[in-house]
Amino acid sequence: MSGLARFNREKRVIMNRCGRIDPEQIHEYIADGGYRGVVEALCQPPEALIDLIEAAGLRGRGGAGFPTARKWRFARVAAGTDKRIVCNADEGDPGAYMDRTLLESNPHQVIEGMLIAAIAVGATRGLFYVRAEYPLAVRMLTQAVEQARQSGVLGKNILGSGIDFDINLFQGAGVFVCGEETALIRSVEGYRGTPRHRPPFPVERGLDGRPTVINNVKTLAAVPPIVENGADWFRGIGTADSPGTAVFSVVGNVAQPGLVEVPMGVTLRELIFDICGGIPKKKKFKAVQIGGPSGGFLPADFLDTAVDFEALTRAGAMMGSGGMVVMDEDACMVDVSRYFLEFTQKESCGKCTFCRIGTRHLLDILRRLTRGEGRQGDIDQLETLSRAIKTGSLCSLGRTAPNPVLTSLAYFRDEYEAHVNENRCPACVCRVMTAFYIDQEKCALGCDTCYGRCPTDAIFTSSNRKKGIDQSLCVKCGECSVACPAVYGAVIKISPPHRVPVIERPPESRF
Ligand SMILES: Cc1cc2nc3c(=O)[nH]c(=O)nc-3n(C[C@H](O)[C@H](O)[C@H](O)COP(=O)(O)O)c2cc1C
Numbered sequence: 001m002s003g004l005a006r007f008n009r010e011k012r013v014i015m016n017r018c019g020r021i022d023p024e025q026i027h028e029y030i031a032d033g034g035y036r037g038v039v040e041a042l043c044q045p046p047e048a049l050i051d052l053i054e055a056a057g058l059r060g061r062g063g064a065g066f067p068t069a070r071k072w073r074f075a076r077v078a079a080g081t082d083k084r085i086v087c088n089a090d091e092g093d094p095g096a097y098m099d100r101t102l103l104e105s106n107p108h109q110v111i112e113g114m115l116i117a118a119i120a121v122g123a124t125r126g127l128f129y130v131r132a133e134y135p136l137a138v139r140m141l142t143q144a145v146e147q148a149r150q151s152g153v154l155g156k157n158i159l160g161s162g163i164d165f166d167i168n169l170f171q172g173a174g175v176f177v178c179g180e181e182t183a184l185i186r187s188v189e190g191y192r193g194t195p196r197h198r199p200p201f202p203v204e205r206g207l208d209g210r211p212t213v214i215n216n217v218k219t220l221a222a223v224p225p226i227v228e229n230g231a232d233w234f235r236g237i238g239t240a241d242s243p244g245t246a247v248f249s250v251v252g253n254v255a256q257p258g259l260v261e262v263p264m265g266v267t268l269r270e271l272i273f274d275i276c277g278g279i280p281k282k283k284k285f286k287a288v289q290i291g292g293p294s295g296g297f298l299p300a301d302f303l304d305t306a307v308d309f310e311a312l313t314r315a316g317a318m319m320g321s322g323g324m325v326v327m328d329e330d331a332c333m334v335d336v337s338r339y340f341l342e343f344t345q346k347e348s349c350g351k352c353t354f355c356r357i358g359t360r361h362l363l364d365i366l367r368r369l370t371r372g373e374g375r376q377g378d379i380d381q382l383e384t385l386s387r388a389i390k391t392g393s394l395c396s397l398g399r400t401a402p403n404p405v406l407t408s409l410a411y412f413r414d415e416y417e418a419h420v421n422e423n424r425c426p427a428c429v430c431r432v433m434t435a436f437y438i439d440q441e442k443c444a445l446g447c448d449t450c451y452g453r454c455p456t457d458a459i460f461t462s463s464n465r466k467k468g469i470d471q472s473l474c475v476k477c478g479e480c481s482v483a484c485p486a487v488y489g490a491v492i493k494i495s496p497p498h499r500v501p502v503i504e505r506p507p508e509s510r511f
Contacts, residue, residue: 006256009275011237011263013245014061014221018105023140026147029108035153037224041116042161046076049120053223055231057243062088062179062216063291063320063396065242065309068223071213074203075121078211083123085114086188086207086214089130089137090172090179093292094343096323098247099217101259103130103137106221107144111167113220115153116227118165121213126167129184131174141169176293176347180395181214183349194351195395216321218247238264242308246322253328255280262307269303272326281486283328287411289336291320293343294400296407297333316407318400332429333412334419337404338366344401355398358389362405372432374420382416383409428493431476435493437500438467438480442490450480450491460505468503 012018021028029035041049054069075083087110091099103110114126128145130138145167148154156164170188177183178193185207187193206212222244226234235243242264248271251257255277262271268288272278279285287297290307296317298305305315312319327336345359362385365378386402393399409416418424425433438450438459443466450467451459458473459480467490469480481491494500 006260006275006277009270010261011245012261013225013234013237014109014218014247015102015106015259015261016225017109018101021106023105023107024143026108026144026151029106030151033228034108034224035112037112037227038115038119038153039159040227041119042159042163046120046122049116049227050076052231053120053226056226056234057231057241058219058222058226058234059242059244059309060216061218061222061247061321063318065319068215068219071203071215072117072120074201075123075211075213078204080211082125082210083121084207084210084212085117085121085123085126086181086184086202086212087114087126087128087217087220088179088181088184088214089128089134089217090176090184091131091134091217091321092174092176092179092347093321093323095251095325096249096292096321098249098259098322100134100137102217102221102247103134104140107137107140108148109221109224110217111141111144111148111154113215113223114167115158115165116223117213117215117220119163121211123213124164124166126165127188127207128167128169129172129178129188130169132171133174138169138171145169175349176343177349177395177397180397183395184214185212192349194349195397197394218322239306239308241310246307246319248307248322248324250276250324250326252324252326253279253283253331254326264308265306267304267306268298271307271324272303276326279326279328281328283330286327286329286331287333287408288327289317289325289340289404290323291318291400291403292323293340293347294397294403295320295323296403297327297336297411298407299411301411316403316410318403330427330429332370332425332427333408333415334366334425335370335427335429337408338363338370340404341366341401344397348397348401352392352394352398354389354392355394355401358385358392359398359401361385362389362402366405369416369419370425370430370432372419372423372430374423376420378420379409379413379416422496424495424497426495428495433495434476435471435495435500436474436476436478436481437469437471437492437494437503439490439492440464440466440501440503442488443467444488444490447485449483449485453479453483455479462503463506468505470505471500 059065183193
């Protein structure tokens with residue numbers, strides 16, 4: 001499928017203007033219909049605005065899919081003045097860059113969404129929480145806020161309406177847990193960014209003790225198109241329970257990785273194969289991980305699952321904020337689970353015991369398994385610990401961190417059993433349980449490609465002018481296998497019970 005055909009399958013609502021207008025020119029946004037939503041919002045009572053968002057069925061794109069109108073209504077009726085709107089642009093999931101792209105390429109749509117939220121809620125101050133690792137997004141936002149001020153859409157007496165609303169920017173230090181709304185608030189207030197028990201929810205007592213709406217970048221960017229086009233238009237896209245579109249960053253073993261915006265309800269098969277071009281190098285699809293580092297793995301049997309909040313949760317994954325990692329047949333699910341646990345364990349803030357110590361234990365077991373040091377009882381312990389962490393953790397970081405372990409155990413249990421019972425890695429990924437050798441029949445030319453890539457000089461020329469691998473020097477990096485031309489495919493990976501054929505290294509070997 002060509003690149004253009006791929007775009008024909010997308011439906012752009014949130015990213016509609018990205019790449020079409022110059023993000024540094026407010027006039028381009030206005031000329032394209034931008035800030036019309038604010039004018040319409042100012043012409044109706046705030047309650048009607050919230051009713052409109054409710055009728056559209058907009059749900060938060062920050063992970064949990066919480067109904068946006070309900071959050072706004074709570075904040076509107078909350079006692080107190082000087083209410084706040086916070087745009088959560090922390091986006092800490094590894095490999096995810098949906099929010100960053102949106103802020104870099106169309107900051108005004110997010111500002112407009114915040115402004116409409118402020119009118120609906122009765123807020124006077126807004127805040128962008130952006131991680132400092134997003135310097136271009138910070139620059140674009142700073143510039144866009146200043147332009148909006150100069151154009152009269154931010155500041156005192158917006159567009160002559162008598163309403164005041166201004167926005168500041170806060171740069172987060174790049175800590176995953178600070179994307180959690182209560183940790184975010186503490187981080188802005190100058191404390192260590194750790195979550196706290198709720199209630200009170202931020203809509204009652206948020207930033208500086210004021211009622212605060214915290215919405216994701218994409219949620220806010222979806223608001224202006226709804227105000228302009230109406231609730232029925234938005235409901236006409238996606239599914240009954242999850243109207244609208246979803247933006248995913250699809251990475252991993254797909255032919256065309258990148259950002260895609262699709263109507264909710266498309267299947268994983270359509271997304272991965274029709275839109276992103278399927279699995280490269282004629283490999284088989286093995287699993288997809290959806291929902292960021294603590295999302296679940298779904299195997300091939302689930303390819304016809306619809307991409308929406310409920311269907312993904314039912315299948316054991318979650319929508320999350322839109323990270324999607326595709327894996328082909330070469331992935332070891334034990335090793336991939338270890339990889340994601342490394343991230344969540346490192347990012348655990350340490351405030352609650354289940355998350356702090358539980359994820360540490362989970363990671364220790366997974367590391368042992370990938371080192372070939374599995375013990376009887378490990379699988380049971382992984383399951384027990386995972387359930388305890390899910391139940392006992394304070395915030396969703398801990399409550400979701402075991403998902404990769406639980407779903408890989410549910411769908412790829414045989415791989416765990418092979419690691420524990422047979423000291424074998426079926427995908428030949430875990431180094432200790434893997435060996436490489438060169439098939440003498442397939443090594444047709446005896447070319448030096450593999451030799452040139454070997455970092456430890458383990459490759460030698462055998463007496464029949466073919467190549468061989470000195471097992472005592474091989475560090476199992478797999479570079480030779482990558483280097484060997486695909487037509488030969490002479491470098492073979494094996495795991496027990498297979499044994500490496502012995503190829504003698506001639507004493508006079510040149511290499
Ligand atoms: C560990 C953790 C990290 C989070 N990171 C983000 C984030 O980067 N961006 C985001 O919008 N929400 C994040 N959330 C969810 C927020 O707590 C909150 O639910 C969200 O910002 C609400 O916005 P929405 O209603 O528009 O979805 C995170 C939650 C947790 C538990």
